[in-house]
Amino acid sequence: MEVVLNSLTPAILEHQPMRKLIIQLLIVILVLSGSIGYVFVNRATPASSCTIASLTTQVGNGTLSYSQVGNGRSILLLHGLFADKEQWNTMMCRLSEVGYRAIAPDLPGYGNSNGFTLSDYALENQTTLLHELMEKLRIKSFDLAGSSMGGAIAHLYAQRYPNQVRTLAFIGSPLGIVDWASSFKEAIFQGINPFIPITKEQFALEISLLFFTPPTIPDSVIAEKVNDYITRNQHYQQVWDIVNLYDDILCQGVPTQLPTFTIWGEEDKIYDISGANRLQECIAGARVIQLPKAGHLVLIENADEAASKYVEFLQTARGR
Secondary structure, X not given: OHHHHHOOXXXXXXXXXXXXHHHHHHXXXXXXXXXXXXXXXXXXXXXXXXXXXXXXXXXXXXXXXXXXXXXXXXXXXXXXXXXXXXXXXXXXXXXXHOOEEEEEEOOOOOOOOEOOOHHHHOHHHHHHHHHHHHHHOOOOOEEEEEEEHHHHHHHHHHHHOOOOEEEEEEEEEEOOOOOOOHHHHHHHHOOXXXXXXXXXXXXXHHHHHHOOOOOOOOHHHHHHHHHHHXXXXXXXXXXXXXXXXXXXXXXXXXXXXXXXXXXXXXXXXXXXXXXHHHHXXXXXXXXXXXXXXXXXXXXXXXXXXXXXXXXXXXXXXXXX
C-alpha cells in the first residue's frame, strides 16, 4: 500500500474526494498478509510519512511479532479473533501523527507470532504473555485498547494490572458483554460458523456480517483463505471453543475504575448496539459513542473517525 501511494502526488492525496476514490480502488489489493484472520482487508494509512516498524521478541515459549510507530505516550492495541496486527495500521498512523507511540502485537498464536501452544489462547494466558511483552519493552504505563476479543483481553489485563494501565478503550464492540446478534445466531443455527468459513458463500456471509459496506475481495484470495480454514479446521474450532468461554467476562470480577471509552457501530451484526447499555451497567462511568453507518470493524472501516474520537478521550484522561 505504501509503495503504491508513494507514487501518487501530494496534491492528489490531499484532495479528499480523490483520496476516498483511491482507497476504494485499492481496497481489493489490501488483503491480509500473513495469518488467516477474520479481517481480510487491511486499509493502511494514505500518509506516506508514516512508516510502521515490524519487530519480534521472545515471549513465553514463542516468538511474538509486533508493529510500532511514533514517539511519546504509549498505546497498546489488541486485535480480535482470527485477526492480526495489520488491521490497526491506519489508526496507528493517526495516533502517531498526534504524538503517541502505538504498539500492536500479533497476539500469541495469531498472525506472525508463532511457537505458542493451544493453552496460550486462553485469555488469561494472553494477558500474562502481553505483560511479559510490555516488561521487555520497559513500558511501565500505557493506554490500552482492544477490538472484539482484543477488548475482552484488554479488560482482563486492566483488572490484573490496574496500576500499569492508564485508560481502557474498546474500539468496536467487545467480546464478553452481550450475546451474539440475531444475524450471527441465524447462521449458527444453520450449521455455519461465519468466523470459520469453509465455502466461498460462507466467506461472503462473514464479510457481510463484519462490515457495514463489504469490500470486494479477489476470488483467488477467497479461495486461499477458505482452503486454510478447511485444512486447519480442527485448530480453528479448538480456538473458537476456548474463546467462547468468555461470553460474559466484562461483567465478572472486580469492576474496573479506569477511565473507559467505547466506540460501538450502530449497524454491528456481531454484537448488537443494544449491548452498549449493558456495558455501561457493568463498567460504571464508561463513555460510549454510538457510531452511525458503522459495523463491527470500526478500526478498519471507520479508522479515521475512530482515531479522532479516541484521541479526544485520551486528551481528557491525560492527567492520569
